[in-house]
Amino acid sequence: MAGPLLKLPNEFRAGPGIGEGPRPLPAAWECALDGDVLRWAPGVYDLFGLPRGCAIDRRDIVAMYDPESRVLLDQLRSHAIATCGSFTFEAKILRPGGAPRWMLVTADIIVRNGSATHLYGTKLDITAEMPAGR
Numbered sequence: 001m002a003g004p005l006l007k008l009p010n011e012f013r014a015g016p017g018i019g020e021g022p023r024p025l026p027a028a029w030e031c032a033l034d035g036d037v038l039r040w041a042p043g044v045y046d047l048f049g050l051p052r053g054c055a056i057d058r059r060d061i062v063a064m065y066d067p068e069s070r071v072l073l074d075q076l077r078s079h080a081i082a083t084c085g086s087f088t089f090e091a092k093i094l095r096p097g098g099a100p101r102w103m104l105v106t107a108d109i110i111v112r113n114g115s116a117t118h119l120y121g122t123k124l125d126i127t128a129e130m131p132a133g134r
Helices: 042-048 058-063 069-084
Strands: 029-033 035-039 087-094 102-111 113-124
Touching: 029 042, 035 042, 035 058, 042 102, 058 069, 058 113, 069 087, 069 102, 069 113
Parallel strands: none
Antiparallel strands: 029 035, 029 113, 087 102, 102 113
C-alpha cells in the first residue's frame, strides 16, 4: 500500500480532538445562498460541539456566535455577497453548554451568471492560540 500523498508538518496533524494536541486541520463548509442551506465537513460539527450530521439551521448557528463576532460576520458576509469577494476573520462562538471557542473563518464566493450563489471556505479552531480572557 502506498504512503500518504502529502506529508503534513506536525503542527497541522489532527490531534485527539479539537483543541487537544497538535493543531487540527481546517474543516470545510458551504452555504447555498438560495435558502441559506449549510453543508459542513465533520470537523465543523466538532468545532461547534454538535453531533456530526445533525440538522443545522443557519439562524441557530449564527446565534452561537458571540455578539461582536456576529456583527462582524454579517458585515463581511454581506459585503462579500454584494461584491462577489472573499473574507477572513477570527470569530468567537459559544458551544452548547457555554464553552467558548475561537475559529479562523475563511470564505469565498461561487458566482454564476454574475451573481453570488454560494459561500464556501474553512473554519479552523484557534482557541489554544488566543490569549486568556479574550
